[in-house]
Amino acid sequence: MGGVVGKGDSPRKAWVPETKLEAKMVEAMQRRASEGSTMKSFNSIILKFPKIDESLRNCKAIFQQFDEDSNGAIDHEELKRCFLKLEISFSEEEINDLFEACDINEDMGMKFNEFIVLLCLVYLLKEDPAALQAKSRMGMPNLEATFETLVDAFVFLDKNKDGYVSKSEMVHAINETTAGERSSGRIAMKRFEEMDWDKNGMVNFKEFLFAFTRWVGIDDIEDEEEEGEEKV
Ligand SMILES: [Ca+2]
Ligand SMILES: [Ca+2]
Numbered sequence: 199m200g201g202v203v204g205k206g207d208s209p210r211k212a213w214v215p216e217t218k219l220e221a222k223m224v225e226a227m228q229r230r231a232s233e234g235s236t237m238k239s240f241n242s243i244i245l246k247f248p249k250i251d252e253s254l255r256n257c258k259a260i261f262q263q264f265d266e267d268s269n270g271a272i273d274h275e276e277l278k279r280c281f282l283k284l285e286i287s288f289s290e291e292e293i294n295d296l297f298e299a300c301d302i303n304e305d306m307g308m309k310f311n312e313f314i315v316l317l318c319l320v321y322l323l324k325e326d327p328a329a330l331q332a333k334s335r336m337g338m339p340n341l342e343a344t345f346e347t348l349v350d351a352f353v354f355l356d357k358n359k360d361g362y363v364s365k366s367e368m369v370h371a372i373n374e375t376t377a378g379e380r381s382s383g384r385i386a387m388k389r390f391e392e393m394d395w396d397k398n399g400m401v402n403f404k405e406f407l408f409a410f411t412r413w414v415g416i417d418d419i420e421d422e423e424e425e426g427e428e429k430v
């Protein structure tokens with residue numbers, strides 16, 4: 199891969215997309231950012247938490263529908279049929295990339311929260327006119343509205359529209375809301391650290407989504423197994 203900045207051997211460059219999928223995500227997010235955000239403050243995002251929470255929980259039925267063998271996870275084949283049914287025309291490679299990106303505990307199955315993140319990424323990527331000829335909808339209007347809110351929230355935070363939320367952008371967003379409060383910087387840091395899953399100093403949309411599922415408690419629905427324990 200060309201273009202690696204030649205300072206030392208730091209393993210990753212935070213703001214350079216690490217995968218093709220991430221590059222597409224960033225691109226889609228930047229395109230979306232050019233339309234602006236309806237969010238006015240970080241608080242306005244927080245106020246939407248309950249509604250987002252409810253909507254995502256309702257999505258459990260969709261998850262169960264596509265978890266054909268009811269083993270609590272959506273595997274590759276189930277996901278492919280899910281895409282077929284939702285008329286999401288992604289290539290095999292795109293589906294694989296998405297699957298890999300969202301399967302954070304790498305057990306080859308989408309848990310509920312992973313599936314939600316995946317669907318939201320699909321929602322974002324589907325807006326890409328180059329990737330998809332048809333602007334077909336996913337056929338889940340409520341869920342799409344929620345995804346739109348999440349995209350909107352990310353766009354609000356990403357002030358410089360580079361497709362990532364940096365620490366200073368987070369601080370900026372929170373300071374706007376809680377002007378003058380001394381604790382706000384610390385809150386911003388904490389929120390940021392919760393989001394920056396791979397600790398590379400930048401939050402991409404996927405990390406943001408996973409953080410969201412934690413904040414609204416979606417991942418509590420699934421029993422969180424301890425590490426190394428795959429079977430229930
Ligand atoms: Ca299954
Ligand atoms: Ca940014």
Ligand SMILES: [Ca+2]
Pocket residue numbers: 393394395396397398399400401402405
């Ligand atoms: Ca990160």
